[in-house]
Amino acid sequence: MFAPRRGTAVVFGLVASLTAGCGGGGGGASPGTAGSTGAAGTAGAAGSTGGAGLAGTGGTATGGAGGAPTAASCDEMPAPRRTAGTILELTFDLFHGTQAFVYGESNILASGPTVVPLNFRFYLSQLALVSAGGATVPVDLVTASGGLEPYGVHLFNAEDPASRTLRVLAPAGTYAGLEIALGLTPACNHGSPNNRVFPLSATSQMTWPLPIGYLFLRYESRVTSSGDAGASAAVPVAIHMGGDVSNLDLPSAPVFRLDGEVAIPTSGPVTRNIRVAVDEIFKGATADVDVSGSPLPPSPQGEIESGERLRRSAPGLHVFSFGP
Amino acid sequence: MSSGRIPRPAAVAVAVSGMLAVATDCGSAGTPPPEPRPLVSDAVPPGFPSGTPATLAPADNALTEARAQLGRRLFFDAQLSRTGDVACATCHLADRAFSDPNRVSTGVEQRTGTRNAPALVNLAWGVSFFWDGRVATLEEQAGKPIEHPAEMDLPLADAVTRIAADVRYRAAFDDAYGGPPREETLRKAIASFVRVLVSADSAYDRHLRGDDSAFGGPEQRGETVFLSEKAGCFHCHPGGMLTNEGFFNNGLYVDGGDTGRQMVTGRTGDLGKFKVPGLRNVAASAPYMHDGSLATLEDVLDHYERGGSGHVATDPAIAPLALTSDERDDLLAFLRALTDNAFLTDPRWTPPQP
Numbered sequence: 001m002f003a004p005r006r007g008t009a010v011v012f013g014l015v016a017s018l019t020a021g022c023g024g025g026g027g028g029a030s031p032g033t034a035g036s037t038g039a040a041g042t043a044g045a046a047g048s049t050g051g052a053g054l055a056g057t058g059g060t061a062t063g064g065a066g067g068a069p070t071a072a073s074c075d076e077m078p079a080p081r082r083t084a085g086t087i088l089e090l091t092f093d094l095f096h097g098t099q100a101f102v103y104g105e106s107n108i109l110a111s112g113p114t115v116v117p118l119n120f121r122f123y124l125s126q127l128a129l130v131s132a133g134g135a136t137v138p139v140d141l142v143t144a145s146g147g148l149e150p151y152g153v154h155l156f157n158a159e160d161p162a163s164r165t166l167r168v169l170a171p172a173g174t175y176a177g178l179e180i181a182l183g184l185t186p187a188c189n190h191g192s193p194n195n196r197v198f199p200l201s202a203t204s205q206m207t208w209p210l211p212i213g214y215l216f217l218r219y220e221s222r223v224t225s226s227g228d229a230g231a232s233a234a235v236p237v238a239i240h241m242g243g244d245v246s247n248l249d250l251p252s253a254p255v256f257r258l259d260g261e262v263a264i265p266t267s268g269p270v271t272r273n274i275r276v277a278v279d280e281i282f283k284g285a286t287a288d289v290d291v292s293g294s295p296l297p298p299s300p301q302g303e304i305e306s307g308e309r310l311r312r313s314a315p316g317l318h319v320f321s322f323g324p
Numbered sequence: 325m326s327s328g329r330i331p332r333p334a335a336v337a338v339a340v341s342g343m344l345a346v347a348t349d350c351g352s353a354g355t356p357p358p359e360p361r362p363l364v365s366d367a368v369p370p371g372f373p374s375g376t377p378a379t380l381a382p383a384d385n386a387l388t389e390a391r392a393q394l395g396r397r398l399f400f401d402a403q404l405s406r407t408g409d410v411a412c413a414t415c416h417l418a419d420r421a422f423s424d425p426n427r428v429s430t431g432v433e434q435r436t437g438t439r440n441a442p443a444l445v446n447l448a449w450g451v452s453f454f455w456d457g458r459v460a461t462l463e464e465q466a467g468k469p470i471e472h473p474a475e476m477d478l479p480l481a482d483a484v485t486r487i488a489a490d491v492r493y494r495a496a497f498d499d500a501y502g503g504p505p506r507e508e509t510l511r512k513a514i515a516s517f518v519r520v521l522v523s524a525d526s527a528y529d530r531h532l533r534g535d536d537s538a539f540g541g542p543e544q545r546g547e548t549v550f551l552s553e554k555a556g557c558f559h560c561h562p563g564g565m566l567t568n569e570g571f572f573n574n575g576l577y578v579d580g581g582d583t584g585r586q587m588v589t590g591r592t593g594d595l596g597k598f599k600v601p602g603l604r605n606v607a608a609s610a611p612y613m614h615d616g617s618l619a620t621l622e623d624v625l626d627h628y629e630r631g632g633s634g635h636v637a638t639d640p641a642i643a644p645l646a647l648t649s650d651e652r653d654d655l656l657a658f659l660r661a662l663t664d665n666a667f668l669t670d671p672r673w674t675p676p677q678p
Binding site: 193238 | 558564594
């Protein structure tokens, strides 16, 4: 019986680790064909055809070293990894500690400040199921009608309830967890939004002027201090996190692993809830990380610096975890 | 109200007769008048986001020339107001990028609204409409001003009755939609016309295509300022359509006033948020902001340079700027380079001949 483990999300590294699952180690399948072709049964049998590079890494960041980019291109309609499977619906809910973090409303944090989120959105991509042995099974992001999500990218937008649900087409089996990248592949992080459809168009509100790529996470808020300067300092007003601007060719979207059994039946859909820990995001954005060497320009509200702190400290954060 | 600046039907009639006179002159010289360009084009505007008005139209209102032409006729027809003297074009003037030069618009019986009529430019690429984004399609939008008590104040059913009494309209609806006028097809036709209002030939557009003949040093420096964190304009007005289609409170007023997006969502955080407009032809579409309270582009820059007026819900991105005088001048030059004179004077944006 499905028995999720709560609060066990582990950040295990950058996107390179996931790419190894698609073709890492020099011997994997091509990006377009990576992943299981529909293996049923146990997670161990549902391994990726190109997963040698990551197998057995056990949630550490070492498995992806030297892996090729997940996708060399960023096609609006990527080739499907599989044509059959079960729809796994992942619903995302925002929390700050144990409190629901409600978009557009006053959230009185346990530490004192009151926060009204005004804009909160982030990209999710490169989803993969993780077998008991640690092999990754990349899965396609699909729409409610079953078509592929353009570019294999999902934009969570707190203003849009429909965006709360992300769907993937998964091979049946029992898995030990899930991987998810907070951001875009290098290929998708290049290129003009003008030539792209949503969610990579300018209406995503995730664009920067070329050539510094997209925002991976955008957060803006109104913060009312409780009078405790320390508590307020730990609550950023705005966060604009992008990729590694010093080299957009490098994978730089933090990849998070969520540990917990994921049972995919042969027919569905099946739903799992994912908690988004806003307090962890704040923790990363206000971490004591030296970003003085960043080529990004200084920002009026410090939002870019906050974003860079978040990206650099992501490996120590527990942003995503399975919910009840 | 300054009715002299608004093309009430009498003024429209003069404009039409002027067009006819021109056409007659051409004919008398033995040269047939040129065929008017169709409203619907397959051309993809360079530098624009993906799609064309035709490909972006909803499946249940495919864009055709017949539908756009019908919508054009309706757009200029004051029959669609209860009093018979207010058309869509009354508040959306073509040479003002289909905006209203008055601070707020005046509807039937001199009733005034509370918001400035927004420009109608490149809305085929839009994702929500009205200053508060309360509708998601042009088809839905098209019927609202007709029924609004402060605008045209005519139930759509009554509008259909009036239109259906005109044999030319009946024929045009049959041609466009295969049946008599109905509320749905009336809205769809107007939406089809609005969808073809494409502006893509400003000096800035030509600059994006490699032609800098009208995009010199000031404009190029202004573009750099526009795209800088120092000014931060690009955050809400990114490339392409020069709008991110988002809603933000830019601190326009100190307290009270129009609650904007909050009226749609009910959210605390949406107090005073309004939709980010596209900037093509911005120099032609004064006054500015949802309430038309800023008369000039200079006023707009003043507003942003001082970091807004201090509304409690002002977006955190609105903070005092420290532009130099030269940067300000260059930014203004850039904004003026967004004017597409061919669009503002396009003869297709006039009432069709009877």
